[in-house]
Amino acid sequence: MRFVFKTSYAQDLEIFRDDVQRNWYVALLVGLLVLPLLIPAYLVDVSLVFIYGLCGISLMVLAGYTGLVSLGHAAFLGIGAYTHVYAIHDLGLPWVVGVALACAVTAAVGVLVGLPALRMTGVYLSIATLAFALIIQEVLTRWERVTGGLKGKPVDKPVVFGIYLGGDAAFYFVCLAFLIGALWLTGNLLRAPTGRAWVAIRDSEIAAQSMGVNLAVYKTSAFAYSAALMGVAGALFAHKIGFLAPDIFTVLLSIQFLLMVVVGGLGSLHGALFGAVFVALLPVAISQARDAVPAWLSALASPLGKDAGAATFLAVDRFVKKPGLEPGLFGLILVLFILFEPLGIYGRWRKIQLYFSTFPLYKRATFRRQKSYMRSERLR
Amino acid sequence: MRSAHPGEDALDTILQLVLNGLAVGCIYGLVALGFVLIYKATELVNFAQGDLLMLGAFTCYMFVVWYGVGYWVALALAVALVALFGAVLDATILRRVIGQPQFSVVMLTIGLGAIFRSFASIAWGSEIYTLPTPFSARATRVAGVAVSHEYVSIIVGTVALCAVLYAFFTFTRVGLAMQAASQNQLAAYYMGIPVKLMFSLIWAISAGVAAIAGVLLAPVSLIDINLGFIGLKAFAAAVLGGFGSIPGALVGGVTIGLIELFSGAYLPQGFKDVAAYVVLLVVLAVRPQGMFGAIVRKKV
Amino acid sequence: MSLLAADGLVMDFGGLRAVDGVSFEIEPAEVFTIIGPNGAGKTTIFNLVSRIYEPTAGRLIFDGEDITRVPPHEIARRGIARTFQNIELFEHATVLQNLLLGRHAHKRSRFVEELLFLPRVRELELEHREAVERVIDFLDLQPHRDSLVVNLAYGVRKVVEMARALCTRPRLLLLDEPSSGLSVEETEDMAFWIQDIRTILGVTVLMVEHDMSLVSSVSDRVLAVNYGRPIALGTAREVQEHPDVIKAYLGG
Known part of the structure; x- marks a missing residue:
């Protein structure tokens, strides 16, 4: 087991725990920088992972750190996307100003x-954030002069300071830069008094208040910061999908964002990123599975006879091609995580780490959840 | 929902709107009632309530149209099946998260709702259906106003259901035991009330109420897998009524229904769809405890 | 001049009058204890002083300033810190983070500075850390510095909560039942710490307590309340022997 030997208080203020951890992240960064050479065909998907990463950080700040669960974060994404596109297309403002405006408006x-x-x-x-998101969606539909209404609004490729950044690789680096920037800024806030105040509000509002935390200021700042990140994500998202329509920013998208923080692991930035990878790549995995699973199952069934194999193929194929399957799978994953791994992927990752670092002394009981009874939340 | 037909004169229009608003409001009220029952008992907020309504409507449709069962029998079967489903849901899944942070529960029920919709689209297809009922497309003229039987059936059904529920909770031993279990879990346990069973029963009742609401709604709306989104508007009703109060849920539902139809008739296009949410936000911002509820600050 | 003066405090909950005209004055560097049977209104008085409740009537003067209408989050900066009966720590944070939050009232960095983590923020953070470490040393919390509060024993949590209150560098420390849930040994330790807080740090202590051995070993003055009204004020012994107090506890 690696033990970090602390010799000064300043050590606790660093973003990375020690040099070993920092070197791992540097290695990861190098990997991401050479990735466009390795898998040029999948760069668009990875860019989406980065954009979702921004969304995940945004919601993690609000839900995971401050304990304010928003069911309407897709609305902020939408506001950011439309503001950016309106600024650069209709108003003809520079790209950077568009992003800044998206950030400020959200x-x-x-x-x-x-x-x-x-x-x-x-x-x-x-519930209030959910209502807010539904109202925003209606506004996006009806305010045709700005949003183009149901007809939608095409989005051009990004051109920054006269440089065309619409290529897959260029856009990939833009998204990566924004993600790293957001991680750095958020990490800074979280190791400073503001982040501590957010966590305090999450765990006990009344104690936070007694220690001098102005709830109004910090809850509002959490909302504003989270929304601003979402606005930036929205600007990038607009370029990623190339076409804006109100029915993109639905409640279902908001729920996907929540799925991201839950599956990733509440209360850690790692979790936000794990969740982003998961949610962005799951549809890709599902569509791959749609093609592959019927064939596998028919291969399994074929020993029972030639007809059995063909029949299985048809039946399974018809089942997996049903359109409503995907949201159900998302729901199922959500339910399974909450029931069996409430700490998310990051929690599981920590357990695996601990298993190896304490081998062979790991005990399951370390993470056993205490039996809980009903605690009233009415009295808050 | 069908919009109000323009009447010959303003009074006629208004009466039509009131009738339709009451009927739609009753549906919201019933769904909100389901929220409130579960919330009062277990402090879970069930985001899948609307989807239970959708399951009820589909099940009834399946019996009536696919298997040719009579309307009333199909109604009874649908309610019984969905109620049983609710109880099983509680016993197998939701009981595990009692005492967990509310956030987990919210996410859990959202996930369940998504699974139900997916199930419905696989089992019954994603087309749009109409449920034929004994009340379909009939109307009686009362004092110059065309009163549609479908809408009246909703109102009558709601009133009857509420009377039955009221009698059940007030006069039967089981009903009293449920009240006890939701007021103080531990004390009820010590008094020998099987609290777990009571919670399952409450889930069953709540799911059954949702199914009835679904079947009542089916003739005036259309059945599709997104019928459950009506649950979002029922939230507005429940919050307006204070989220802990059963009469509040019904009054809230009717209020939302009326506001919605009137804003559809007299305000620019688009307002009808968001009226419920605007009311919800205003209520939460101005009087978070709703019309009937009371929020107490946590004791320290 | 007294550090805290409560003047005719009244608190109504709906129709119930929980506190009915309580007045007292706390002198600097004394340990002032409020006792009384269950439901006598002790904790309500506490919540009034820490401004969580709005008093129906009456005034609170802290160090010559009227704090009756000061919002609760401003109380810490003025020098009043409190603990809670059932422990309100930030459970999913480490002890260190909990204590650093105790320094929040002395936060001087701005949002944008923190966003960029400018050198000034780093310096201020180190200052906070020094202050926290002094409290850690004072209360012997070194072994628990990096543990999550969730994983700590109840007795340790009580001490951590007191440490968090001390990190605000208070002039008046409010302790709500410091011995509840503690073993006999832990209660003894608590008594020593309360004495140290008063004598070494010079902090005035206002506490609500049930355990009479703790009350008599540390309190300078004791106020007994019943039905929201004060019934006796004096040394621990005087109050304990007061006929009204005996009657209040034994009934009749």
Whole structure:
């Protein structure tokens, strides 16, 4: 087991725990930098992972660190995307200004949503954000002069300072840069008093208040910061999909974002990224499986006779090609994670790490969940 | 939902709107009632309530149209099946998360809702269906207003159901035991009330109510897998009523229904769809405890 | 001049009057204890002083300043810190993070500075850390510095919560039942720490307590309340022998 020997208080302020950890991340970065040479065909998918990573960090700050669960984060993504596209197309502003505007507008909307949220707790807040998202979706549909309404709005490839960045590799690096920037900024906030105040609000509002945390300021700042990240993600997302329509930014997308933080592991930035990888690549995996599974199963069934194999193929093929299957799979994964691994992929990763570092002394009981009884949350 | 037909004069239009608003509101009220029952008992907020409604409507449709069962028998079967499903759901899945942070529960029920929709689209297809009922497309003219039987059936059904539920909770031993179990889990346990069974029963009742709401709604709406999104509007009803109050849920439902239909008739296009959510946000911002509820600050 | 003066505090919950005209004055560097039977309104008085409740009537003067209408998050900066009856720590954070939050009232860095983690933020963080480490040394919490609060024993959590309150560098420390849930040995330790806090750090302590051995060993003055009204004030012995207090505890 590797033990970090601490010799100064400054050591606890670093982003990386020690040199070994930092070197791993540097290695990962180098890997990501050479990735365009290795898998040029999949760069678009990886770019989406980065954009979802931004969304994951955004929601992680709000839900995972501050404990404010938003069921309407797709609305912020939508506002960011439309603001950016309106700024660079209709107003003819430079790309960078478009991103900045997307960031500023979503942050302002975040404050607007955050203010009434001060009076709500727990599930009421989730319901309110859900209502907000549904209203925004209607606004995106009806405000045709700006959004193009149901006809949608095409998006050009990004051109930054006169340089065309629409190629797969160029766009990949743009997304990567934004993701790293967001990680750095968020990491800074989380090791500073603001981040501690957010965590304090999550764990006990009343104690946070007694220690001098102004709930109004910190809840609103969490909302604003989270929304701003979502706005930036929205600007990139607009270029990624190339066409904006109101029915992209639905409740289902919001739920996918939540799926991301839950599956990744609440309360860690690693979790946000794990979740982003998972949610962005799951549809790819599902579509691969759709083609492969009927053949596998018919191969399994073929010893029973030639007809059995063919029949299985047809039956399974018809089943997996049903259109409603994918959201159900998302739902199933969500349910399974909450029931069996509430700490998400990151939690599982930590367990595996611990298993190897304490081998052969690992005990399952280390992470056993305590039996819990009903605790009233009405009295908050 | 069908919009109100323009009447010959303003009064006629208004009466039509009131009738339709009441009927739609009753549906919201019933779904909200389901939320409230479960919330009061177990403090879980069931985001899949609307999807249970959808399952109820589909099951009834399946019996009536596919198997040619009579409407009333199909209604009874659908309610019984969905209620049983609700109880099984509680016993196998939801009981495990009691005491977990509310967030997990919310996500869990959202996940379940997605699974139900997926199941419905695989089992019954993603087309849009109409359920033929004894009330379909009939109307009686009362004092110059065409009163559609479908809407009346919703109102009558809701009132009857509420009366039955009220009697059940007030006068039967099981009903009283359920009230006890939801007011103080531990004390009820010590008094020998099988709390787990009570919770399953409450889930069954709540799911059954959702199924009835689904079947009542089916003739005036159309059945498809997204019928469950009506649950989002029922949230507005439940919050308006205070989320812990059963009469509040019904009053909230009717209020939302009326506001929705009137804003559809008198405000620019688009307002009808978001009226419920706007009301919800305003209520939460101004009076988070709703019309009937009370939020107490955590004791320290 | 007294450090804290409560003047005719009244608190109504709906129709119930939980606190009914309580007045007291706490002198600097004394340990002032409020006792009383269950439901006598002790914790309500506490929540009034820490501004979690809005008093129906009455005034609170802290160090010459009227704090009756000061919002609860401003209390820490003025020098009042508290603990909670049922421990309100940030469970999913480490002890160190909990204590650093105790320094929040002294936060001087701005949002944008923290976003970029400028050198100034680093310096301020190190200052906070030094302050926290002094409290850690004072209460012997070194072994638990990096543990998650969830994983700590109840007795340790109680100490951590007191440490967090001390990190705000208070002039008045409010302890809500410091001995509840502790073993006899832990209660003894608690008594020593309360004395140290008063004598070494010079912090005034206002506490609500049930354990009479702890009360008599550390308190300078004791106020007994019943039905929201004060019934006796004096040394621990005087109050314990007061006929009204005996009546309140034994009934009749």
